[in-house]
Amino acid sequence: MRWTLKPNPEKEKIQSLVTELSVEPIVAKLLVQRGIESFYEAKKFFRPDINDLHDPYLMKDMDKAVERIEAAIANNENILVYGDYDVDGTTAVSLMSSYLKSFYPNVATYIPDRYDEGYGVSYQGIDFAEDNDFSLIIALDCGVKAIDKVAYASEKNIDFIICDHHRPGKEIPKAVAVLDPKREDCSYPYDELCGCGVGFKLIQALAVHRDQTMDDLLPYLDLVATAIAADIVPMTGENRILAYYGLIVINKAPRTGIKAIIDQVKKEELTITDVVFIIAPRINAAGRIRHGIHAVELLTESDMDAAKQFASEIEKNNIDRKELDKTITHEALGQIEENNEEQNFSTVVYSETWHKGVIGIVASRLIEKYYRPTLVFTKSGEKYAASARSVSGFDVYDAIDKCSEFVEQFGGHKYAAGLTLLPENYEKFKAKFEEVVKASITEEQRIPEIKIDAEIQLSEITPKFHRILKQFAPFGPMNMRPTFMSSGLRDNGYGRRVGGDETHLKLSIINGADDKTYNAIGFGLGEKHDLTCNGTSFQAAFNIDENHWNGNTSLQLMLKDIREE
Known part of the structure; x- marks a missing residue:
């Protein structure tokens, strides 16, 4: 994972919001990062008004x-x-x-x-x-x-x-x-x-x-x-x-x-x-x-x-969808390995038996394994149909457009698209798409990125701070849930792998002179156990969330990644 710390906004803008809103500098910084630089803009952000919809x-x-x-x-x-x-x-x-x-x-x-x-x-x-x-x-x-x-x-x-x-x-x-x-x-x-x-x-x-x-x-x-x-x-x-x-x-x-x-x-x-x-x-x-x-x-x-x-x-449909998703993803990963395509710049796979309804989900699953622009094809009538998914920063719609000589029909967005082509054009399209991606994708776009809003001390994570963070919701693109990083962290000795297959990581973290313990969970981070539980310090990237258990609510760090100090 590539950690990218967002640039610090101008100090004058942060200080101005601190004064106007009576908030901590970290809150002001998060707001300025989102383009909010005045009391009026902050009010509109924290209190969306239905009357502000355009004519x-x-x-x-x-x-x-x-x-x-x-x-x-x-x-x-x-x-x-x-x-x-x-x-x-x-x-x-x-x-x-x-x-x-x-x-x-x-x-x-x-x-x-x-x-x-x-x-x-x-x-x-x-x-x-x-x-x-x-x-x-x-x-x-x-x-x-x-x-x-x-x-x-x-x-x-x-x-x-x-x-x-x-x-x-x-x-x-x-x-x-x-x-x-x-x-x-x-x-x-x-x-x-x-x-x-x-x-x-x-x-x-x-x-x-x-x-x-x-x-x-x-x-x-x-x-x-x-x-x-x-x-x-x-x-x-x-x-x-x-x-x-x-x-x-x-x-x-x-x-x-x-x-x-x-x-x-x-x-x-x-x-x-x-x-x-x-x-x-x-x-x-x-x-x-x-x-x-x-x-x-x-x-x-x-x-x-x-x-x-x-x-x-529909619930039964959803259960069936999950099973198909799992099976087809397994088959698609096997196809990539069988064809020795692990080092490609793109993923393009096909099987006439794959269910058209889940190929978009499968494309997203393949990106989790091989982080690159991905198309999953299946047979649809007399043609091949595909769902395309992309990685951060790469325009898959534009890449498909550059292969349009082999495409019957396509449409979509920068990060998700669909297309159909004739069977005889599949291999030509696959080769051309790999060529286009290889020529245009950057090295940075080939590495998953964690965008970090700010570096903070764990002691700054208070109930009041979290209450303000909750008001940043609803979250989504251009207003993602804030991601933080902290350094000098240690597990207090109770860290362990959890989950049926031990793929997740549960930690109790201490930070420098702060004698408080912070609970943390990292889904899919079980492999980081040795790095965090050997007594040395580490850095973590995380969101802050609530953990509800047995009627009690406590703050919890949702770990996104961990790396050596």
């Missing part, structure tokens, strides 16, 4: 989208809400359909089949709309590259409104409205919304048009917060406001389907991390193992008994 009509084409939806309602048209099969897509479809249905009945939902139709807008979906007399499709979390599909729909007198957040191509589809803050010709002030977030801006605009208030929209924010957490978008600006209020809804008045999931895991208060690891995987499991429409059914169900049934089925 939705600042987004290009928003007026056209609202006008077309209102015309459809006035003319009694059938509206099809269409979205991708992942968490962002299914929450967006649930959001849009449940909002529209609150005042208009002629609304139905459509999620493409991951296996038969693949990602995004499909010809089958448009044919379904034609066969069932839908004249307007609202596409969420997809569509910004669907030039041919939108043209095909237009020939059938079916209009499209697209709500997307992916990077557009050179051409924009000829839809009635294309809402995408990443459009070059869109001057919307915040361009990091997820697909569900763009969908929320559309219902916000509709609400303004219908003289509704933000209070009418608050119940939908549990869906938006779930999408923000799952899609790993920056936890800044509007995303932070929406996630903050969405978490309140999740913990105090969640929709029936989300409550059914929470009841199964028996967790009292959820953080954004819990949403990432508890709610999101279960919603995703439906689309991965069966069909994404089951997630929409759960998220739009109002009867608790029915929701519990849906949640129970």
Whole structure:
């Protein structure tokens, strides 16, 4: 692991915040690192305000989208809400359909089949709309590259409104409205919304048009917060406001389907991390193992008994997903070793038997072992389909684009993408992708990095300090949970490996002259036992968290890495 200590901000800025906020220098430093340099900015950070959301009509084409939806309602048209099969897509479809249905009945939902139709807008979906007399499709979390599909729909007198957040191509589809803050010709002030977030801006605009208030929209924010957490978008600006209020809804008045999931895991208060690891995987499991429409059914169900049934089925899907994930990861690692590709600059693996629903998760697992840009392919109809994942700082979307001569279709982000290609182009693509990565990846990008906010003494970790740190939440990209490092640490003699396979490390740490003992746990750090428990001093990188045990709550260091002094 590569430890990178963030640069110290200017002392004047830190001192100014210390004076204005009456906080310790370490707190002021953390704030300045996040671009917060005044009392006003700190207030906005610590107390997100729903009224600070931008006017939705600042987004290009928003007026056209609202006008077309209102015309459809006035003319009694059938509206099809269409979205991708992942968490962002299914929450967006649930959001849009449940909002529209609150005042208009002629609304139905459509999620493409991951296996038969693949990602995004499909010809089958448009044919379904034609066969069932839908004249307007609202596409969420997809569509910004669907030039041919939108043209095909237009020939059938079916209009499209697209709500997307992916990077557009050179051409924009000829839809009635294309809402995408990443459009070059869109001057919307915040361009990091997820697909569900763009969908929320559309219902916000509709609400303004219908003289509704933000209070009418608050119940939908549990869906938006779930999408923000799952899609790993920056936890800044509007995303932070929406996630903050969405978490309140999740913990105090969640929709029936989300409550059914929470009841199964028996967790009292959820953080954004819990949403990432508890709610999101279960919603995703439906689309991965069966069909994404089951997630929409759960998220739009109002009867608790029915929701519990849906949640129970999705829980089984999640268990199946975990087993597939484990098996395919094992096979993929074997393939890398068999082909002597351990020293490659990229990972590209394929098997026609691998389940398409989990190849994205497997790609992430492979990065844990071989830290490099990774694509996992499987057979999808007559083509090969892949999920791509990347490492910190490396743009995998751009790398795939440089191999586009061998690619049929692709889309995604800097760190995650999907693509399809013809079987005869697989080996050519694999060779070209390795060549592109080798030529463009830096040595630093090939080593996992821990970004450290500050070096502190353990004595600075007080209950008050932790209470302030908790107010930095919700955490996510651009506002990660603060990571600290300390030096001169020793274990007091009670350190041991824990866990069934002893892969984890539990320590009781002392720091210099401080006579206090600090409990610490390092998941996956069991191999560091000898380094920490031989009586010599060491350094640790860690987060600060709470440990709840037998009704007691204590502070605990969550170790990220340990190294020799």
